[in-house]
Amino acid sequence: MTIEEFLAEWRNDSDRVLVHTSGSTGKPKPMWVEKQRMKNSASMTCDFLGLNEGDTALLCMPLDFIAGKMMVVRSLVRKMQLFCVTPSSHPLSASSLQSVGRQSFDFVAMTPMQVFSTLQVDEERDRLRNVRHLLIGGGAISKQLEYELRDFPHAVWSSYGMTETLSHIALRQINGESASLWYTPMTGVTVGQTSEQCLWIDAPQVAEGRIVTNDIVVMHDDGIRFRVIGRKDNTICSGGIKIQAEEVERLLAQHLTMPFTISKARDEKFGEVVVLLVVGNNITDSVSQVCKNSLPRYWQPKHIIEVDHLPQTATGKPNRAEAKKIVEKLLVSNFNGNDNVNDNGN
Helix, strand or coil, rough: CHHHHHHHCCCCCCCCCEECCCCCCCCCCCCEEEHHHHHHHHHHHHHHHHCCCCEEEEEEECCCCHHHHHHHHHHHCCCCEEHHHHHHHCCCHHHHHHHCCCCCCCCEEEEEEHHHHHCCCCHHHHHHCCCCEEEEECCCCCCCHHHHHHHCCCEEEEEEEHCCCCCCCEECCCCCCCCCEEEEEECCEEEEEECCCCCEEEEECCCCCCCEEEEEEEEECCCCCCEEEEEEEEEEEEEEEEEEEHHHHHCCCCCCCHHHHHHHECCCCCCCEEEEEEEEECCCCHHHHHHHHHHHHCCCCEEEEEEECEEEHHHEEEEHHHHHHHHHHHHHHCHHHHHEEEEECC
16 A cells, blocks of 8 residues: 555545454454544554654555554654655665655654664664664564664664554553563553453553453553563463463574574374474574573474474564464474474474
8 A cells, every 4th residue: 555545545534444454363354443543542652752743754664554554644643744665674774765855753663673674784773773763563572682772872662552452552662771671551541461361451542342462461560561471372281381482482582593483283292382483404403402402391392393484474473373384284294204394302
């Protein structure tokens, strides 16, 4: 979708806009959302960050999904100057910015992948450091990425939200003296925890009714802030021990340099076992040793599967549903002599 197409939809007679979920845990789903709720969400974010009329914002995300649409709505609601570049892994490159005629912005939203790629180029990194409010969303931020952003002179934010909440409903700063592991809900948003430790959200300005998520959280003692541990549907119950895929990934990310993701497979003895998908060839022995050295015994992958690439959604998130299909397919073919699968025999 182009900016012109979205603005035409935004300004038509309908009180709703069609959006699609990201598809990180299944097939993307269409949703009709009220324009007034999108305006409410935009005002909440701008108030939280102190964004004002005349501030500059950069749109570098696709307009097919809620994150890109909301950047436009925030600019319209707060009367910011919006500059648009073609979505890419290097939105702050000289070639990307050539069409907009400026290199500094008050407000930019990016995915972790875009931030990571930008940090690899000195001139792009310098431009990123000059952003007054850098908002990172659409996926988990690795410890290494947080470490590289810790000394940025302006605020860097990690966002929590989903299509159903019209982008984020909580933010946490990841740099400077105000850095925190805890997400702070925006004004008008109440959160809590179900009996299964999953987050529930009451945000009447942006969503109707209580939303119960699959995100497993820890609530702060203040009963307001929260920290995300993982997803309920990414829990691996192996031999009675509950293992969170995201927690395994966080530990391995400190030791593995190649792309990887954690999945699971059914197992006759343990019920479910941990499976590691890793990009590479003939690396299972070395990867297996890393796992043994860095993970608790029961977290270590039962199978290590080498792949050419990892499945991702259109928004750049790990596509865990597709990863699980790859696991199921390759583990079946393993019985016929597939050399890409290693059984650790745990």
